[in-house]
Amino acid sequence: MSTADAHGHDHPKHELSHYAKRIYAIRDLLLEKGVISEKDIQCQIDYQEARSPANGAKLVARAWVDPAFKARLIADPKAACAEMGIDATAINEFVVLENTETVRHMVVCTLCSCYPRPILGRPPDWYKSFNYRQRSVVDPRSVMREFGLNLPDDVEVRVHDSTADIRYLVLPLRPRGTTDGWGETDLAKLVTRDSLIGVMDALPAIPE
Amino acid sequence: MSADSGRFKPGDRVKVRFEDRPGHIRTPWYIRGKAGWVEKVYGQFLNPESLAFGGDGLPKKTLYLVAFNHSDVWGNSRVRADKVLVDIYEHWLDPAA
Numbered sequence: 001m002s003t004a005d006a007h008g009h010d011h012p013k014h015e016l017s018h019y020a021k022r023i024y025a026i027r028d029l030l031l032e033k034g035v036i037s038e039k040d041i042q043c044q045i046d047y048q049e050a051r052s053p054a055n056g057a058k059l060v061a062r063a064w065v066d067p068a069f070k071a072r073l074i075a076d077p078k079a080a081c082a083e084m085g086i087d088a089t090a091i092n093e094f095v096v097l098e099n100t101e102t103v104r105h106m107v108v109c110t111l112c113s114c115y116p117r118p119i120l121g122r123p124p125d126w127y128k129s130f131n132y133r134q135r136s137v138v139d140p141r142s143v144m145r146e147f148g149l150n151l152p153d154d155v156e157v158r159v160h161d162s163t164a165d166i167r168y169l170v171l172p173l174r175p176r177g178t179t180d181g182w183g184e185t186d187l188a189k190l191v192t193r194d195s196l197i198g199v200m201d202a203l204p205a206i207p208e
Numbered sequence: 209m210s211a212d213s214g215r216f217k218p219g220d221r222v223k224v225r226f227e228d229r230p231g232h233i234r235t236p237w238y239i240r241g242k243a244g245w246v247e248k249v250y251g252q253f254l255n256p257e258s259l260a261f262g263g264d265g266l267p268k269k270t271l272y273l274v275a276f277n278h279s280d281v282w283g284n285s286r287v288r289a290d291k292v293l294v295d296i297y298e299h300w301l302d303p304a305a
Contacts, residue, residue: 157287
């Protein structure tokens with residue numbers, strides 16, 4: 001719910017938090033001073049909303065069916081994205097972490113919420129929570145267990161704290177056996193957002 | 209080219225500096241003072257400690273992927289092979305034995 005005020009644009013009616021008030025104040029100042037326009041803001045919202053984990057799922061599904069593509073995706077992720085029509089140019093450095101039977105990767109940003117947004121869109125709220133940001137580095141196995149992934153002790157967990165210019169995407173394992181002969185479109189449905197962050201595996205073809 | 213560029217190579221043992229100073233620091237608190245090894249050299253990047261305050265980010269800093277045994281960071285890890293990997297700029301790293 002919002003209402004137009006004296007200076008022409010909308011503000012929510014309900015009581016705002018301290019940070020929300022600050023954001024609106026900064027937005028109003030930027031508009032009043034002509035630094036940005038309403039159209040710029042809308043374009044940026046549209047851009048952010050147009051990205052989704054479906055992009056990551058497409059990359060993974062192609063990598064599962066095409067070993068040569070998988071090699072390119074790991075060697076030069078941005079070029080592999082371009083091949084698939086996914087624009088990754090806004091990322092400074094993009095790194096793909098390949099899961100194996102013996103190694104699982106998990107991504108966190110303990111400092112804030114760094115995430116491969118140009119590809120996957122906005123991170124889920126839990127990714128930004130203090131709970132995840134603290135516990136993922138201290139006790140990653142428990143966090144994975146809460147997402148439904150019970151790893152045996154002979155699988156190594158590698159938690160990546162995304163503290164700088166690198167954005168990480170996990171390449172989950174293809175579910176074993178049950179997806180033989182599947183096409184990319186069906187395979188992509190098994191690649192959840194959470195499997196691209198690494199807190200769980202891709203979905204099994206037949207629910208367990 | 210900055211003076212400290214490319215000081216370490218993959219496999220080198222390193223220790224994260226324990227510094228407590230204000231600023232836009234990208235080295236998480238929990239990893240300061242901990243020892244690990246260079247996993248990968250990512251190359252040269254603008255320095256966020258300068259960029260965050262309107263600076264030009266120069267000189268660029270070499271960024272490393274540094275690996276730590278989970279047990280060396282937190283102690284008492286049940287699975288010894290587990291690791292924590294952090295992206296750390298060179299000026300936060302010292303050689304370690």
